[in-house]
Amino acid sequence: MNYRNRVKSFLKKPHNIILITLAFILAYLTVVPMITIILDTFTVHQSELMRVKGARVGDFTLYHWTKVLFSSASKKVFYQPFLNTMLVSFGTCFIAISFGGIVAWLVTRTNMRYKGIISTLFIFPYIMPSWTLAMAWLNFFKNSLVGGSTGFFTALTGIQTANWFAYGPFPIVIVLGLHYAPFAYILIGGILRNMDANLEEAALILKASRSKIMRKITIPIVMPAMLSTFLLVFSSAMSAFAVPAFLGTSVRFQVLTTQMYRTLNGLNPGYGYIMALIMISIGVLILGVNQWIIGKRKSFTTITGKSSNIAFINLRAFKSIISALLLVIVTLVCIVPLISFAIESFIMEPGNYSLDNFTTVFWVGQGSPEIANGEPGVLRNPAIYHGLWNSVRLSVLVAFIAGSTGILAGYAIVKKRNSRLSMLVNNLAFFPYLMPSMAFGAIYLSMFAVRRGFIPPLYGTFALLVLVGAVKYLPFASRASVGAMHQLSNEIEEAGTIQGIGWWKRMIRIIIPIQKASFLSGYLLPFISSMRELSLFILLVTPSTRILTTMLFQYNEKGWNQYANAINLIIVLFVVASNVIVNRVTGASIDKGIGGQ
């Protein structure tokens, strides 16, 4: 074949066209921002003119790097927050993986009771916005030492909670750990469910003790997947913003993300970009380590087999205790926070839980000048409805774009697997996952503030929110779709091709219907994620494009606690309800989206 014919036959295949197109678009939307960030760390910005002497906007400077890394202020600006971030991330991983892992093991391998309800409820903290638990924590444990009213705990017992208990690293780690435990549960549970029980039985027959089987067989075999889980949780925890912001700010506990918010929003965007860059580098390093582990020699290709005949481990005397205990914990984590939001949103004077202090003014009140600058109750507040409408609109659009692109990406990546182009697109589609949301928002802000080719300046537009959300959540959709496509044998499509069925029809009538549930999960996860997302959008919203989550954050910053709780309740109920409805109607689920089975 000559050169022209080769190009022609290459372009005849739809998956090649998809790959090429995606490679260009994604390179533009991920690599260019990356370069923008790097350049930004060497550039003087408007707000920095005062500090960098004699410079003009856009000048090259090493000021940011020397200040962040090698000055007397570095410790406070960068090193301490960096260490705090590491502390929070490792602590979160520890809690998430041990808690999620234990529950996964109990559900898949033992004869525990209430498995159905526990596994349903256990996912909730991941569906709910991450700060939900943080707010609940404050509702329960806040003390008067840092200012303001006290929580239920103090109200009920009269004991003042210690500062370290109420604020700072301890509650942050607990809350993030609980938030990401379902994530670990889904991933580890998937592995355990897929792991051939015969592997353990073979060891049992050869007279290995239960603990030796655990140490020498089960844990080593699930270890690579555990490490992947660890790395994914680690990078998520690292880029968490809302929880440290809620629980850490009052005691000046700063992590990289909160520090980034301060600097990007304040006088030193250059600092912020350096932190973003460092976080992205850690993310890339994590991805590299992850792929290195998966690609190792003793890769576990043999972890498939019929494990239908698993004999559940008998917990014997502990059965009832463990089952009941877990049910209580899960209820505490899932249901009780919601009740606390409801209660807090009905209370007139914070900290006073007596019955005559209850009021509906924050829900249906007209708004009076004495309370919160005359802000009407949330159910009569047009601003809230506007924010809700924006949130829903945004999430639907993001889900539609990310989900559809994800299906195409997954299809093309798997179709052309092992080719360099496919690997490139696969990595590009996953890359946004590693970018801390806040940094991602910041880059898009600076990148699309001006006209880019045929793209008009997008600052302040709704389109910018949609764009940033769609790119950020593409990894969820593409992962779900790659997984779904891997399960589909190529012959299924070829059988259609042979009969002369066109590509569109093959996709819509054959491929998509077969893996409907997995593909829909690829829509569900971006939808839920953007419904509850704060840090990605917080730098990009303007009054007209405000969404519920950013409004919640603003109310909270102003100290209008009741409004914040009410909005939070609305968000949580909305997200949980839409998840349940989608799950019931279509069979799509969060687990499938993340990659559990």
Place this chain on the structure above:
Amino acid sequence: MPEIRLQNITKRFGKSVAVDNLSLVIRDREFVTLLGPSGCGKTTTLRMIAGLETPTDGEIYIDDTCVFSAEHGIDISPDKRNVGFLFQNYALWPHMTVYKNISFGLENLKWEHARITARVDELLSMLRISELRDRYPAELSGGQQQRVAIARTLATGPKILFMDEPLSNLDAKLRMDMRAELKRLHVETDSTFVYVTHDQLEAMTLSTKICLLQEGVLQQFAPPLETYHNPSNYFVADFVGSPNINMLEVTGENVNLDEVRLTSNGLRFLFVPTSSSITVQEGQEFLLGIRPEDIVISPEGNIEGSIYSTLPSGMETIVKIQTENHLLTSVVFGGVDFSMGEAVRIGFKSEHNVLFDRKSERNLATGKLL
């Protein structure tokens, strides 16, 4: 002497009964296959003897020790039953080398290091896989994995070996080789084998006794040739043997003391029981089983037919013959072939034709056809 005794073993999964009131005695050094279609409870039975599954009811004895009793609440765990188990998918530990896979069981027995090394090397050379010593399972072919799994099971020298369809993941040629090796191993290791398979040929060729199960109920427990020639019921006759036994619906009448006249849609036979005498009521309905190799194609035959199809394999030819109202299968040994539609005559030669009761499907008698 290890003897395995199952008494009234029943296993229920929820409402469905996997194994129904099974009693069985497996004697020392036997090679017993649990045979049956998928879902008949054979794997469950094996796993219950090994202790991997808990019976709902009944008692199991190994070597005269009660290892399970529902009544007395005894349930000895698998590691204390001194058995070996070979899994269908081999269950090799992916994170251990071949050497580590084999030595694992010996380490659990707290053997000295030098002794372990010697024993593993002995097994490696016995199964001709010495060069694979330091590889990981993912780097082995199916046949090699199979050998490693056998070595791992044999390492601790168990006197009882359980195998769950160990050859089903191998290709046809390898399977033939491994069958021969398993049979040698059985003699060399001097131990009792209990073997699960759905492949009747495997059961026929390997075992000293076949235990045939259907829907959890024992159908027959007998040596292979006995099962073949004197199947206890219609199911056994139909399940064992390839190509399948010819089964004719016949009606019978007594002719004289030990002869029965059988008629089937135009065919007439005289059945002479050789096992035991039977009495027949006028017009009683039967099933008559005739093995394919007992139908002879020869000019002296008294039934006319024509060749419907032929499948020559070199060693033998499987022929389907269309008679007036029946389609019969016959096997002709040697490299002969026929052309389709060719007119032939057939006759019957054996004493092992079986007469089953139409209703109960039980074996009533075996005998000659005249």
